[in-house]
Amino acid sequence: AIQMTQSPxxxxxxxxxxxxxxxxxxxxxxNDLGWYQQKPGKAPNLLIxxxxxxxxxxxxxxxxxxxxxDFTLTISSLQPEDFAIYYCLQDFSxxxxxxxxxxxxx
Amino acid sequence: QVQxxxxxxxxxxxxxxxxxxxxxxxxxFNNYAMHWVxxxxxxxLYWVAVISFDGTTQYYGDSVxxxxxxxxxxxxNILFLQMNSLRPDDTAVYYCAxxxxxxxxxxxxxxxxxxxxSS
Numbered sequence: 001a002i003q004m005t006q007s008p009x010x011x012x013x014x015x016x017x018x019x020x021x022x023x024x025x026x027x028x029x030x031n032d033l034g035w036y037q038q039k040p041g042k043a044p045n046l047l048i049x050x051x052x053x054x055x056x057x058x059x060x061x062x063x064x065x066x067x068x069x070d071f072t073l074t075i076s077s078l079q080p081e082d083f084a085i086y087y088c089l090q091d092f093s094x095x096x097x098x099x100x101x102x103x104x105x106x
Numbered sequence: 107q108v109q110x111x112x113x114x115x116x117x118x119x120x121x122x123x124x125x126x127x128x129x130x131x132x133x134x135f136n137n138y139a140m141h142w143v144x145x146x147x148x149x150x151l152y153w154v155a156v157i158s159f160d161g162t163t164q165y166y167g168d169s170v171x172x173x174x175x176x177x178x179x180x181x182x183n184i185l186f187l188q189m190n191s192l193r194p195d196d197t198a199v200y201y202c203a204x205x206x207x208x209x210x211x212x213x214x215x216x217x218x219x220x221x222x223x224s225s
Contacts, residue, residue, distance in 0.1 A: 001168055036151075038151075095166065
């Protein structure tokens with residue numbers, strides 16, 4: 001199975017900060033990657049698909065980039081509602097695999 | 107609107123079996139592949155299994171292969187997960203999930219059902 005390594009595992013930031021989270025695949029996955037936000041007690045919410053495509057309804061401060069093995073999720077100006085855990089998910093091949101998550105804290 | 111409602115969770119002893127169900131509504135069920143994803147308490151997400159729109163193809167995560175079986179009843183719009191030989195590390199919230207129209211990833215999730223494997 002393809003391994004997805006996310007970094008950092010947690011970070012502290014302030015409102016207005018630019019935040020970057022990375023995900024590295026153990027082999028090339030083209031651009032077959034999505035990013036999710038999860039808040040406590042809730043199901044995950046899809047933010048980005050195809051590595052860089054913004055899901056409908058997701059604020060434009062979220063963006064994704066990358067291809068092959070290295071991917072980035074960027075939040076351009078952190079808002080109070082963005083404090084959550086973020087996961088990447090590769091859909092290049094089965095079994096799909098998630099990164100271990102990045103907790104964004106105040 | 108899309109609704110996915112899981113049921114069947116509970117407390118079970120190690121080695122026992124459990125079957126989860128997911129009732130789907132608000133979309134044409136037999137047009138979509140369907141997934142199960144789980145999340146142990148306080149931990150990250152783990153992709154469990156997928157079944158094709160017509161039920162002919164299934165794939166599984168390495169940790170559940172050979173023990174879990176995903177299936178569907180397209181006449182009743184229900185997704186199933188048969189879990190055998192359960193282990194304590196199978197303890198998790200199990201989510202039923204659907205991909206977006208014409209794409210991959212997952213854009214619709216149920217609320218989840220908690221499975222606890224404990225003696």
